[in-house]
Amino acid sequence: MSIDKLDLQSPDLVNENFKKLAALFPNCVTESAEGKAIDFDLLKQELSHAVIEGNRERYRLEWPGKREAxxxxxxxxxxxxxxxxxxxxxxxxxxxxxxxxxxxxxxxxxxxxxxxxxxxxxxxxxxxxxxxxxxxxxxxxxxxxxxxxxxxxxxxxxxxxxxxxxxxxxxxxxxxxxxxxxxxxxxxxxxxxxxxxxxxxxxxxxxxxxxxxxxxxxxxxxxxxxxxxxxxxxxxxxxxxxxxxxxxxxxxxxxxxxxxxxPEDKVIKRYNKTDCSGLKYREIDLRKTGDADKRSDRPDMFYYFYADPNSLEIIEVSKEKRANDLLEIIPVKDDGSDGRWRWGFLTAKENLVDLLVKYMPNREIWGVFEKDYLDGRPPxxxxxxxxxxxxxxxxxxxxxxxxxxxxxxxxxxxxxxxxxxxxxxxxxxxxxxxxxxxxxxxxxxxxxxxxxxxxxxxxxxxxxxxxxxxxxxxxxxxxxxxxxxxxxxxxxxxxxxxxxxxxxxxxxxxxxxxxxxxxxxxxxxxxYRLADSNMQDVYYRPQDYKQEALDLFSDNIKPDRSPDDLLAQVMLDWGLPLSYKIEQSTINGKQVFKVAQDSLFACFDKGIDEAFAKEIAKEKPLRIVFRDNGFASDTAKTNVQQLLKQLSPETEMKVI
Incomplete structure (x- = not known):
């Protein structure tokens, strides 16, 4: 049996009072930035027969920290x-x-x-x-x-x-x-x-x-x-x-x-009929059952089917009763009163091929049934x-x-x-x-x-x-x-x-x-693994560094980052899905990533020059990206850009 330990501190009267109020008025308990609290405006209202003026009421969800969220x-x-x-x-x-x-x-x-x-x-x-x-x-x-x-x-x-x-x-x-x-x-x-x-x-x-x-x-x-x-x-x-x-x-x-x-197996088993084309179907009574199944409920869904008494082929569907030698079929409820069909008149008229006539010996009447096919069945x-x-x-x-x-x-x-x-x-x-x-x-x-x-x-x-x-x-x-x-x-x-x-x-x-x-x-x-940027911090916050510190960043890419790392960030920055197919090839001795065929080419090797640009231009990529310090010289950087504009004008070039 455990022994209760002494609290060794004075009573917390505020906390005791809070508990008492919370027990009496649980609807007045709310949350603040410091924890649970009492909504005093609401408490005032609970203790008054008149409307207490306070913050304007409005329907919305609030909680401490919502603005920060x-x-x-x-x-x-x-x-x-x-x-x-x-x-x-x-x-x-x-x-x-x-x-x-x-x-x-x-x-x-x-x-x-x-x-x-x-x-x-x-x-x-x-x-x-x-x-x-x-x-x-x-x-x-x-x-x-x-x-x-x-x-x-x-x-x-x-x-x-x-x-x-x-x-x-x-x-x-x-x-x-x-x-x-x-x-x-x-x-x-x-x-x-x-x-x-x-x-x-x-x-x-x-x-x-x-x-x-x-x-x-x-x-x-x-x-x-x-x-x-x-x-x-x-x-x-x-x-x-x-x-x-x-x-x-x-x-x-x-x-x-x-x-x-x-449909589950127990539903599929209900499709136990096969037409001449080998398609499976089930027969569903066209008469409406259940709620609102009386003729008076939907008079427009009461009409007449007329079928050949020998072949049982439906010859006509009519809103009016006909005098002829054909078999007449109407929706009849179990108590003998007039019912109604599940389909509207026009639907029935346009889909006679999906209907058949059957005699129902248990009810001693003729009925019309829909052929509900398994193929094409909605989910x-x-x-x-x-x-x-x-x-x-x-x-x-x-x-x-x-x-x-x-x-x-x-x-x-x-x-x-x-x-x-x-x-x-x-x-x-x-x-x-x-x-x-x-x-x-x-x-x-x-x-x-x-x-x-x-x-x-x-x-x-x-x-x-x-x-x-x-x-x-x-x-x-x-x-x-x-x-x-x-x-x-x-x-x-x-x-x-x-x-x-x-x-x-x-x-x-x-x-x-x-x-x-x-x-x-x-x-x-x-x-992929979430990580801090591939770029040196000075890339984002140059104002935080003095000139002598900037000299340390001759390359704005962190030294531990691979071409794979750079490609992922380039794809994200350019708005390309990371699921695009990636191929690698060698062009003029340089490693080139090809994303979604010609959607993006990326080369992060150094020594990029005019000869490389001419070879790349032959494939006419939509986009191409290089490292900013990956060019053989400043002149080569300018020339590569100009060559791509001339030889592959649709190519958009960027550097990181």
Whole structure:
């Protein structure tokens, strides 16, 4: 039994009074920059029968730090992304990206190259349970502190901080973390793009409010109750929580495009008829059933079908009753009264080929049935409640084990069912799309993308962003060599790719097609790491240096940076996607990077002269970039520029 320790300090009367007021008037508790506080204007109103004059009321979401969060989103960054070829797979050819670093900085870096180009974003941010961490964004540190903020964390400059429920800024810190990231993410969405955000009850209400502000209240597509724990959490005090939420917003609801789910096997089995062309269909009664099924409900949807009594071919559809020898069919309810059809008159008249007449012996009447074909069937529209077995949280850990990981390697990975379903709703078949996840965790989105592409259901590439958060030294992940979460994510992508490749090869063998089997799927990914700029600090802040110090910077590029590093920053600065194919060649003894064929040429070697310019001009690139001190002489620099203008006038030349 533990013994209570003496407090050894005088009573905190203010805190005691605060607790008493909070118990009496919980609606008057708010948050300030210093922590929890009492809204005295509101308290005055609670203690008065008359309206108390105070700050003007208005409908908006406020929290301490909101202005700083807005400024944080707008602050420019000089950071860049450095390629990590040794961790990548098929670096030069793949279109998939894995970026290590603080997602706020990465989102800023991606603004130009990916503005309006991301079809779908999925994120599973910290839920603010009181036991997880939030990002603390601080841009007021000195230069030395900033150098540590390259996406890594250490004991002197933490980007992830604990946010217990007892914190006076419990909700405010979470809101300040999410707001600038969502603001930047919106810019990346295509006009028809959508974002899916997983969340639970802790911040679901606040997430809706900031998304209403960032994306616009009218751009909410829906909120999905994702039943990921059907039995409910046994440790909940009153009601066992069985679900979390997925909030879905569009960039512009008037242009938003979403899809849905392909029919499941139990639905496909209903298509048990085959026409003369071999196409499968099912028969659906054209009579309306359920609510508003009476003739009086929709008089315009009551009309007559006339069919040949021998061939049962429909001869005519009429709004008026006819006197003839044909078989007359009208919609009749079970009680014998007049009903109505599901189709309007014109629709029926224009689609007679898809209708057939059948006798229903159980009702002793004739009916008209629609031939509903499986081919061309629209997808199943997602409902606002996902009760599918594949969204169960337990599946996430099982899927990691299937890839050879220990069950404890990563805590609560999202199941592939949830991830696949968000992608199936948020992207369109046969449309080439980019999926972004900037809280990527164990890289489940990459796994889901590989599966959907492998099943020929989507044409996708991905961009994942993850802070290299250190794993606990006592954890199973650390014991087997994963020092941070990024190492787990990258390894999962590799293993998922190999598993899908092996499964496709096995199927080809089983079907006797292995000899002709050719797998063209993109299983690679380029790894980039957030870092401070490739340029010397004097490049950005020359006013901070005296003339004698400037002499030290004969080259404005940092000495430890490679041509690969420079190329990545050039592509970003020029607004080119990092997924573009990169080729390397040698021209006049110089290494030349060719990005997306002739979109960009880059040469960072020294000794660039007129002869090199003449050779480059033959290929007529759209853009070309050199190092500023890479020319053989000042005269050569001028001559190279003039030669390119003359021999390849469409080429835009720049230097770094």
């Amino acid at each position: 807005i400024v944080t989103a707008n602050l420019p960054t000089t950071k860049t992304l450095r390629p990590v070829r040794e961790d990548s797979v098929d670096f030069d050819n793949t279109e998939n990206l894995y970026i290590e670093g603080d997602n706020l900085e990465v989102l800023k870096i991606l603004q130009e190259s990916y503005f309006g180009k991301i079809k779908m974003i999925y994120i599973d941010p910290p839920y603010n349970t009181g036991n997880d961490f939030v990002y603390r964004d601080n841009f007021t540190g000195d230069k030395d502190e900033e150098l540590f903020e390259s996406g890594q964390i250490d004991e002197y400059n933490r980007r992830l901080v604990a946010n217990p429920e007892a914190s006076g800024r419990y909700h405010s810190d979470w809101l300040s973390m999410m707001y600038p990231r969502l603001k930047l993410a919106r810019n990346l969405l295509t006009e028809d793009g959508v974002i899916f955000i997983s969340i639970d009850d802790n911040e679901a209400h606040n997430l809706r409010k900031i998304c209403d502000e960032v994306f616009g209240e009218g751009n909410l597509l829906g909120v999905i109750a994702n039943v990921n724990n059907p039995k409910g959490r046994s440790d909940d005090a009153f009601i066992a929580t069985a679900h979390e939420y997925v909030a879905v917003y569009s960039r512009d609801i008037s242009k938003a495009s979403v899809y849905g789910f392909e 199943l529209k997602s409902t606002s409640a996902w009760t599918h077995k594949d969204v169960n949280s337990e599946r996430g850990s099982e899927q990691m084990v299937d890839l050879g990981f220990d069950k404890e390697t990563f805590s609560r990975p999202k199941p592939l069912g949830t991830l696949r379903r968000t992608i199936e709703v948020g992207t369109i078949p046969k449309e080439k799309s980019i999926v972004l996840d900037f809280f990527s965790g164990s890289a489940g989105i990459a796994h889901a993308v590989f599966e959907l592409v492998g099943d020929a259901k989507r044409d996708l590439s991905f961009i994942l962003v993850q802070l290299p958060e250190q794993t606990d030294e006592k954890s199973e992940a650390y014991k087997v060599g994963y020092e941070n979460i990024c190492e787990i994510g990258k390894e999962r992508i590799r293993r998922a790719a190999n598993k899908i490749k092996e499964e496709k090869r096995a199927i080809a063998k089983q079907e006797g097609m292995f000899a002709d089997f050719e797998d063209t799927q993109d299983y690679g990914f380029r790894v």
